[in-house]
Amino acid sequence: ASDVYKRQDNMTNSIKRSAGLTRRSVLRGATVLGAAALILPAGIRAASAEPKKGGILRIGMGHGSTSDSLDPGSWDNAYSQVFATTRHNFLTEIAADGSLQPEIAESWEASADAKTWTFKIRQGVTFHSGKELDAEDVIASINFHRGEDSKSAAKPIVDGIADIKADGSHAIVVTLNAGNADFPFIMSDYHIAMMPAKDGAIDPTSTDGCGAYIVESFEAGVEARLTRNPNYWKSDRAHFDGIELLPIVDGAARQNALISGQVDLIDRVDLNTVHLLKRAPNINVLSVTGSQHYVFPMDSRAAPFDDNNVRMAMKLAVDREELVEKILNGYGSVGNDHPISTANRFHAGDALEQRTYDADKAKWHLKQAGLDSIDLELSVSDAAFGGAVDAGVLMSEKSAAAGINLKVTREPSDGYWSNVWMKKPFAASYWGGRPTEDWMFTMAYSSGANWNESFWEHARFNELLTTARSELDDAKRREMYVEMQGLVRDEGSTLIPMFASYVMAHTNAVATPETVAANWTMDGFRVAERWWFA
Secondary structure, eight states: OGGGOOOOOOOOOEEEEOOOOOHHHHHBTOSOBOOTTTSOOEEEEOOOOOOOOOOEEEEEESOOOTTOOSOGGGOOSHHHHHHHHHHOOOSEEEOTTSOEEESSEEEEEEOTTSOEEEEEEOSSOBOTTSOBOOHHHHHHHHHTTOSTTOOOTTHHHHTTEEEEEESSTTEEEEEESSOOTTHHHHTTOTTOOOOOEETTEEOTTOOOOSSSEEEEEEETTTEEEEEEOTTOSOTTSOOSSEEEEEEOOSHHHHHHHHHTTSOSEESSOOTTSHHHHHHSTTEEEEEEOOSOEEEEEBOTTSTTTTSHHHHHHHHHTOOHHHHHHHTSTTSEEEOOSSOOOTTSTTOOGGGSOOOOOOHHHHHHHHHHTTOSOEEEEEEEOTTTSTTHHHHHHHHHHHHGGGTEEEEEEEOOSTTHHHHTTTTSSBBOEEEOOOSSHHHHHHHHTSTTOTTOTTOOOOHHHHHHHHHHHHOOOHHHHHHHHHHHHHHHHHHOSEEEEEEEOEEEEEETTEEOOSEEOOSSHHHHTTHHHHOEEO
């Protein structure tokens, strides 16, 4: 396909917008379910020309390593996630405007208690191998993440499924242990890719999918190449002839690749030099605000972080405003040590006082732990997020006044997620956020969750998590989610100082749709099927 590696020029601009949702529309799947209260506000581009077919889109991403896998349960970085959505479809899709839309599930309907869900499966969808997708494929794709032996990162969000069965060849009935009004949102999770079943199970090492592009080659940490699926059922998507996904973890190298024309699009623009990138000819910088947040989990099992007074001291010894100003260059907002963003429906708001830098209070908490001072080590790498190393240095400078001697250790970017994350007791990390409170809490804070990166255990929190999930009264749900945010904030083991915008850049050759999603980077990971060359 070398003869189609061509680019053309076009310029677009950005503005912002949001949308809305009702509980009734979630319980009965409609064609479009507006979701501003549950989903992140979307970034909007100025109106572009009608999409054209052609060209190879080369994407340079600030993620990806040699440990990346085809196993859908293991996808843990944006490179894997963009690669996944490029070749796979899912039961439901978070649309660019922040709404929930059908994808492989053509529609869905719930029982009055939201405990039993019936999904009608779209007919006429084929896998890249030629097999027609049916209910058995959907069941096997979901069941892969279930069970006691499952190592999938999606296991916590499907553990609530008590039973799943086919109702004919193109419908499934899912019975939950308890009602969950947010269940259709969960089915959009990027881990739960629709894959072909054989003898009731999927092959997690297979590249076969039913998405917009077919895998030609994949070498972990090096490159993935894909070509357009000629039989893709979405006639208004998949405009490129092919996709190249290149992991370029170093920020300077990534931006140089864009400026020199080696790639057409990058994510994770270096915010320290974004003003210079804006001046570069034929380059557009695109920023969208979402629930992405940068975090520093502390292993609650390991001393001294098993003492909440030490954790509180660290939280109070961080200047959040300084981090937003100097690390994000204003492309974000301060965090309050819980992961629920202002775009979420049950965000605590003024119910929780905003935490600020207070060296004296931090010292007080150290005293409660029987300490006058403490030596801590923080493992950081820009693989966690752009500016993580500089953030660690700023934290070290400010925490010294509280008696916290913070040694900042710069870890290698390659292998950071396999060798440092959830291995070292205090490290940098990031989250894209989730569209519902239950989903975010279940993935990262519930007892035993594979991605509970601070290994935090809290009986009251877990009790509330289960109760709130099946509560259909919004006022009662709000009370519980606000309490849970407070528990994570004041007793949790994760420092969450800032929420960061998604900042990307592309050449003028790349055209975007009017609406660019902010639920994840790269247009909600859907850049390959939504964008085109002008």
